[in-house]
């Protein structure tokens with residue numbers, strides 16, 4: 202064992218960044234304390250983010266498929282939804298996963314401290330324990346993994362149970378008759394999908410001209426079509442000017458050039474307008490840590506802050522705010538502390554929107570290429586030509602690969618369609634391995650699967666896709 206085994210490390214925040222960092226540090230022989238207010242590790246991702254939302258989205262998908270089955274000659278009838286059992290199942294998933302992380306912490310001899318940390322100085326934390334009491338703990342290095350919370354806009358802040366953030370929406374206290382989702386980003390659309398599947402009339406309001414701002418439009422198009430049928434209404438180019446609790450509902454006034462109905466009352470409102478980093482850590486001013494203009498903690502490629510003893514990872518250290526980015530950063534920070542020559546420099550971080558259809562992308566997007574004035578070649582394979590998509594009755598999807606025209610190297614991958622979130626991993630591997638169009642086209646994919654659409658997109662690049670005929674010019 203190297204001398205790192207003598208290092209005492211604190212990880213503040215036990216989300217996917219924090220627990221990944223703590224576990225690797227323990228595996229490398231360091232003495233680790235993991236500090237978080239919850240009973241077990243898990244953070245936002247497990248308690249009120251990725252995991253509960255995906256459990257509920259699984260149920261939403263099942264309901265959607267059971268309704269579509271009518272087209273195939275199979276009728277299940279209207280679903281009977283027992284909200285309390287659904288809630289209990291979702292909570293059980295969370296409990297099992299977070300409990301499992303608690304066991305893994307013990308097995309690794311990570312000292313799990315249930316409480317909130319504040320800085321006394323660069324290497325000493327004052328921990329206020331959840332069950333009472335305070336303790337000062339000193340370390341050689343501290344990793345900040347305090348994550349993020351829902352962003353709040355004053356005009357959208359009402360002190361009523363009818364106005365929810367994503368955490369409250371995931372609690373699933375009830376299924377309201379009508380719900381307004383403010384914000385057409387991925388969290389709003391995912392939670393809107395859940396509530397709509399459970400029988401609620403969902404409207405979405407987005408101030409920009411399209412849903413999922415910043416995402417390639419041809420990936421969003423098939424989602425627009427399907428979600429347009431699932432949701433009651435989608436208001437684009439529209440802002441919420443005011444909200445008023447009228448006791449029996451929330452009266453919302455809309456503002457924008459396309460608004461037809463300027464006022465409407467909703468049973469509940471979900472405010473989902475982005476997330477803000479939890480960088481307001483008490484006592485941080487006693488250290489040399491620098492917080493940037495958008496409230497992210499500033500770090501270098503080793504995730505080290507301006508204070509040599511302090512590292513920061515995950516949502517608090519910058520975009521994209523995704524669990525897998527957090528955990529990889531956590532592992533990089535620990536390796537850097539261990540003295541390994543490492544840097545966090547991924548070529549591709551996948552992003553997945555778990556709507557129906559799913560949207561996933563990684564590496565360079567067409568929008569980014571345009572912004573960078575970068576020459577690219579795009580090859581698209583429509584799922585209407587995929588045998589597997591046909592057997593699933595889900596031909597609205599599309600797989601596209603973005604290539605460097607000279608080297609023919611894969612620079613980016615975008616997929617829209619059922620299961621896109623699973624398929625995108627192949628794109629990430631192709632980019633990280635520096636795969637060329639030929640590598641992807643010559644890799645034998647199993648038939649009939651949706652994964653063939655990745656291979657066939659590469660064939661499209663050469664104009665020789667088996668399942669698409671393009672007359673020679």
Ligand SMILES: Cc1cc2nc3c(=O)[nH]c(=O)nc-3n(C[C@H](O)[C@H](O)[C@H](O)COP(=O)(O)OP(=O)(O)OC[C@H]3O[C@@H](n4cnc5c(N)ncnc54)[C@H](O)[C@@H]3O)c2cc1C
Pocket residue numbers: 213214215216217218219236237238239243244245246247249250251252254316317318319346347348349367388479482483514515516517522523524525526527555
């Ligand atoms: C509804 C929803 C759905 C999402 N779905 C996905 C998804 O599908 N895929 C995906 O990749 N990402 C998803 N995310 C984002 C994902 O949850 C975050 O990117 C991820 O949790 C960030 O991990 P983290 O380790 O940086 O911090 P977090 O998971 O935010 O955890 C930070 C922890 O630090 C604790 N903490 C804060 N301050 C202190 C302190 N002073 N002392 C001690 N502890 C402290 C917090 O209580 C928290 O437990 C979703 C988020 C939401 C809200």
